[in-house]
Amino acid sequence: MARLRRGWVGIFVTTGVFSKQAQVEVIDDQYPLVLVPGLKLAREVIRMAELSFEGDVGALLDTIVDSYEGEVTSRRPEEILSQA
Secondary structure, three states, X not given: OOOOOOOOOEEEEOOOOXXXXXXXXXXXXXXXXXXXXXXXXXXXXXXXXXXXXXXXXXXXXXXXXXXXXXXXXXXXXXXXHHHO
């Protein structure tokens, strides 16, 4: 949270779950943070595979991995956000 600048929103993705206390803290302290638990992540991956890869999750993940290196940049977050 300390690294977020004014007006930014953070996203915290886990393959597990968030404790009740973590969720309460985000809400009570009004942190600009989206919590994405593992089950939601898994459901979205399955949905994406069904839409574009006839349900083949492996093919979806292979495509993502194959294109990943070309997507990595050394730009600062504000440079990326200003292009959106």
